[in-house]
Amino acid sequence: MANSYLKTPNSNYILAHIPEKEKTVVDIKQAVNKKYQTVCEWLGIDECINSQIWFFGTFGIAIIMLIATYVIGGVCYGF
Numbered sequence: 001m002a003n004s005y006l007k008t009p010n011s012n013y014i015l016a017h018i019p020e021k022e023k024t025v026v027d028i029k030q031a032v033n034k035k036y037q038t039v040c041e042w043l044g045i046d047e048c049i050n051s052q053i054w055f056f057g058t059f060g061i062a063i064i065m066l067i068a069t070y071v072i073g074g075v076c077y078g079f
Contacts, residue, residue: 037046045051 040046040052
């Protein structure tokens with residue numbers, strides 16, 4: 001049987017396409033939590049809460065300062 005791939009028994013159906021697997025519904029909170037845990041593990045701070053507060057707090061404060069500067073500038077000089 002050199003061509004066994006092309007031969008199918010009569011009891012099997014030949015599908016025109018591969019059926020897609022059903023995607024599981026992922027909550028936004030679960031997705032963010034998974035990414036947070038991945039980043040913490042990658043940085044090596046997954047076990048140390050103090051390091052997580054310092055790392056994410058630094059970026060959080062920087063972003064808040066940029067947004068506050070933009071809003072204050074917009075109020076003073078018009079958007």
